[in-house]
Amino acid sequence: MTKYEYPFRNPELPLEERVADLVSRLTLDEKVDSMPQYMTAIERLGIAPYKHGTEGAHGIAWLGEATSFPQPIGLGLTWDQDLMKEVGDVIGTEARVFYKRNPEINGLTLWAPTVDMERDPRWGRTEEAYGEDPHLTGELTTALTQGIQGDHPKYLKAVASLKHFLGNNNEINRGSCSASIDPRNMREYYFKAFEPAFVKGGAQSMMTAYNSINGTPALLHETVNSVVKGQWMDGFIVSDAADMIGIVNDHNYYDSMPLAVADTIKAGIDSITDEFKVVTEAIREALEQGLLAESDLDKALTNTFRVRMRLGEFDPQELVPYAAIDDASLMKPEHKALSLKAAQKNVVLLKNNGALPLDASKLNKVAVIGPLGDIVYRDWYSGTLPYKVTPFEAIQGKLAGKSVSFADGNDRIKLRSKANGQYLAISEGESKQLAATADAAGAETFNVGDWGWGSLTLQAESNGKYVTTDEEKVTASAEEVYGWFVKEVFHLVPQGDGAHAMTTWNDRTVTSAEAGLAVNDSKTFEASELFEKEVVRDGLKEAVEAAKQAETAIVFVGNNPLVNGKEEIDRPGLELAEAQLRLVQAVYEANPNTVVVVTGGYPFEINWINDNIPAVIYSSHSGQEHGTALADVLFGDYNPAGRLNMTWYRSADQLTDIMDYDIIKGKRTYLYFEDKPLYPFGHGLSYSAFAYGTPQVAAAEISGDGEVTVSVRVENTSSVAGEEVVQLYVRAEQSRVKRPVKKLYGFSRIALQPCEAQTVTFTVPAIELAIWDVTREKYAVESGEYTLLVGSTSDDIRTSTVVKINGETIPARNLGVQTKAENFDDYEGTFLGESKEGFAAVELSGDAGWIAFKDVELGAGAAAIEVRAAAAAKGGRLEVRLGSAQGTLAGAIDLAATGGEQAWCTFDSALQGAAGRQDVFVTLTGDVRISWLKLA
Numbered sequence: 001m002t003k004y005e006y007p008f009r010n011p012e013l014p015l016e017e018r019v020a021d022l023v024s025r026l027t028l029d030e031k032v033d034s035m036p037q038y039m040t041a042i043e044r045l046g047i048a049p050y051k052h053g054t055e056g057a058h059g060i061a062w063l064g065e066a067t068s069f070p071q072p073i074g075l076g077l078t079w080d081q082d083l084m085k086e087v088g089d090v091i092g093t094e095a096r097v098f099y100k101r102n103p104e105i106n107g108l109t110l111w112a113p114t115v116d117m118e119r120d121p122r123w124g125r126t127e128e129a130y131g132e133d134p135h136l137t138g139e140l141t142t143a144l145t146q147g148i149q150g151d152h153p154k155y156l157k158a159v160a161s162l163k164h165f166l167g168n169n170n171e172i173n174r175g176s177c178s179a180s181i182d183p184r185n186m187r188e189y190y191f192k193a194f195e196p197a198f199v200k201g202g203a204q205s206m207m208t209a210y211n212s213i214n215g216t217p218a219l220l221h222e223t224v225n226s227v228v229k230g231q232w233m234d235g236f237i238v239s240d241a242a243d244m245i246g247i248v249n250d251h252n253y254y255d256s257m258p259l260a261v262a263d264t265i266k267a268g269i270d271s272i273t274d275e276f277k278v279v280t281e282a283i284r285e286a287l288e289q290g291l292l293a294e295s296d297l298d299k300a301l302t303n304t305f306r307v308r309m310r311l312g313e314f315d316p317q318e319l320v321p322y323a324a325i326d327d328a329s330l331m332k333p334e335h336k337a338l339s340l341k342a343a344q345k346n347v348v349l350l351k352n353n354g355a356l357p358l359d360a361s362k363l364n365k366v367a368v369i370g371p372l373g374d375i376v377y378r379d380w381y382s383g384t385l386p387y388k389v390t391p392f393e394a395i396q397g398k399l400a401g402k403s404v405s406f407a408d409g410n411d412r413i414k415l416r417s418k419a420n421g422q423y424l425a426i427s428e429g430e431s432k433q434l435a436a437t438a439d440a441a442g443a444e445t446f447n448v449g450d451w452g453w454g455s456l457t458l459q460a461e462s463n464g465k466y467v468t469t470d471e472e473k474v475t476a477s478a479e480e481v482y483g484w485f486v487k488e489v490f491h492l493v494p495q496g497d498g499a500h501a502m503t504t505w506n507d508r509t510v511t512s513a514e515a516g517l518a519v520n521d522s523k524t525f526e527a528s529e530l531f532e533k534e535v536v537r538d539g540l541k542e543a544v545e546a547a548k549q550a551e552t553a554i555v556f557v558g559n560n561p562l563v564n565g566k567e568e569i570d571r572p573g574l575e576l577a578e579a580q581l582r583l584v585q586a587v588y589e590a591n592p593n594t595v596v597v598v599t600g601g602y603p604f605e606i607n608w609i610n611d612n613i614p615a616v617i618y619s620s621h622s623g624q625e626h627g628t629a630l631a632d633v634l635f636g637d638y639n640p641a642g643r644l645n646m647t648w649y650r651s652a653d654q655l656t657d658i659m660d661y662d663i664i665k666g667k668r669t670y671l672y673f674e675d676k677p678l679y680p681f682g683h684g685l686s687y688s689a690f691a692y693g694t695p696q697v698a699a700a701e702i703s704g705d706g707e708v709t710v711s712v713r714v715e716n717t718s719s720v721a722g723e724e725v726v727q728l729y730v731r732a733e734q735s736r737v738k739r740p741v742k743k744l745y746g747f748s749r750i751a752l753q754p755c756e757a758q759t760v761t762f763t764v765p766a767i768e769l770a771i772w773d774v775t776r777e778k779y780a781v782e783s784g785e786y787t788l789l790v791g792s793t794s795d796d797i798r799t800s801t802v803v804k805i806n807g808e809t810i811p812a813r814n815l816g817v818q819t820k821a822e823n824f825d826d827y828e829g830t831f832l833g834e835s836k837e838g839f840a841a842v843e844l845s846g847d848a849g850w851i852a853f854k855d856v857e858l859g860a861g862a863a864a865i866e867v868r869a870a871a872a873a874k875g876g877r878l879e880v881r882l883g884s885a886q887g888t889l890a891g892a893i894d895l896a897a898t899g900g901e902q903a904w905c906t907f908d909s910a911l912q913g914a915a916g917r918q919d920v921f922v923t924l925t926g927d928v929r930i931s932w933l934k935l936a
Helices: 015-024 028-033 072-077 081-101 134-149 183-199 223-232 243-249 257-266 276-288 294-310 333-345 391-398 539-549 578-590 607-612 623-634
Strands: 050-054 159-165 205-208 236-238 348-352 365-369 403-407 412-417 423-426 434-437 446-450 456-460 466-469 474-478 491-496 499-503 530-537 552-558 594-599 615-619 690-692 701-703 707-716 722-732 743-752 757-765 771-773 778-780 784-791 797-806 826-828 830-834 840-844 848-857 864-882 888-895 905-910 917-935
Touching (some): 015 294, 028 294, 081 333, 134 743, 183 771, 236 294, 243 257, 391 623, 578 594, 722 757, 840 848
Parallel strands (some): 552 594, 594 615
Antiparallel strands (some): 348 615, 412 530, 499 530, 826 848, 830 840, 840 917, 864 888
């Protein structure tokens, strides 16, 4: 008789056999109750409850104090795979600590890393991901995943859930919008970021996005099954919070929960992150209605229980190497050291005209200035920091015994009613409610944080608390500016004659009588709702005076990660807050020995600062050791080597609309951007200097299934030890299609002592240089010359060489077979929506547009066109033209109304003169959409 009660508890059996045994023992009710995020206990089998979804983006969050690391955007700035694996290892270890404390609530399924491509820096969640390049993101998230999950051949330390698949790079209407992504962008850009963490990193989980892709909600998109599960992973997939409900209530994709949950599970979602009761009731109804089979649940639960089994949950704990991790492994000294190391490595030296590093031995008076000079912020997904070192504190440490002054540059104000002259004050008692007083001496003084676009924070000087609201009253009671709804944001709206209306984060009006709240939808304000702003202390004047008294002024500017840009809030633009720019300008005028430190989760438009300030550095909000790392860089105790993972634009005018997901046609990211940026992708300076030798290739000519190998010698030619990030880009010199200006295919962060040299070798499989050939729906390595560009940034190429690849020449298009409309080569005035017959459809964004099919072989002539189309009430017209959208008319079809957007019908018409090798343009007018076409 076996010592194990059930086969699924026998660690000596094959994994799949154990999982199958476990699932087979569950009753239908038990299976249903195991489908939501919170999986219930199955006591008769000794199976404990389990929760999917512990936040761990840059340290374990929301469970108590834990080691904090730089925001993911900052981890991306490090360009350091080894560091990423170390960070992941600590996150996985500390997840185990919390799991051991409370395994029912603190699960080991970590919702990290965020792999979304950041093709638009206005995205509110830019702080949460790793940049705009798929290779960089793929390499870094692969390493983080490996660290989180551990290196044991059998057991997982924790589980990395990659998010959010797919096309998630805007917050506005994210629960109902649709990203239009054509096959080339999809396969060459968006997929390429996710693939490595699965294929190389072994990621065991993934979360789908809220948005739709080409009209289909992400959690229903066919690529979840066909690509992610079919090609990349053997783990499980979760939906984002409340997204199953969202496809009914927000997308209006279904009109019933049973249908929504049935299709969600069949589309590949194994765990549903919605309210337990809603999910289980919907599943039971779907089973009763025949929309869902028990076998569908078996398939999903096989995936979730397989991973739980690999976590060691069902094995004797003495066999599980990670089971012994306990509180002693939380916030260890080594973790603190790694936090500092990551914060140091995330610092980017944007500009340096010799002002840095500062020499502490020669400085006696330094002014630390700016709203980010003496604070460390956490973002929504930050953990609880065990401690925090501010820049001011760290600089004081560097200059012990010397004069270090601080001025935040903020005004201090009092607010007085325009109607009755009474001031706002904090009432006595625990409520800290704002009330009116006639006594100016008893009036409250507020420290005003101006974060741009009218968003202010008000911190009461008397108690250090932030003004906030509970929708009924206004109090000075918040410890920090923080929350899903950031209720510490207020607006002082000018009304003329020195009067201001005061509105809350959600535009409710603060009245002066009782400082209560009243709704004012008209935006015209009564006299009792107007305040005069009395400046008690001029923050700009104080900052200027501090700068004048100092030998060097260091100005700290940037963003508050909870204001103006976060989850659910896209940034209105790229500008630094106007008040902060004025501060920098005034300080520089007072003291030309000014250094600017930008701290933020986003690229900024800082043209004036770059043009005028001698030295500029950038860091993300980098956690507990934020100030230490910045001071180390400022004073030369750490030589910076961070590199930008996103293009810093000169203006938002250089970008197309935030919903434009076509980086090729929209000329997005460094890959296709043709204008001049402020700082290019990969940019970052050093206190050292590096020289590059002549690149050497293993072979000047390779086959399409071979490898490109290039080596280059890099030498530190300075007297300062430092790190260089060697970057390999490739440019295709011939192609059937528009290719990137250059594309990253390798990088290596190396440390070199003075006069030390190292040879760096990159190997790139030729298949990585493939494009997605829409004519045949497959990857193709094109024959031709490829230029290998090696340098320090994407715009600082130090050396190059050429290799020839003997791949293939893509043949002329054959439209004589049924051709998906989405497989166009070019378009205008159209976007991709859904055909519920199976794939994307081309729709008009206005009244007219076209799609083009280039290099089509028509032979002796095509006599007719057949097209699958749907048209609403007024119908429309399709024309076939040759050479251009205004070229020779070869045929036309008047598309009659079909009865609705998804009422698909086949139309045909004769063609004339359509012969030879041609570019074929299909023009559309009216209210029509097409899913496929065929020339006969």
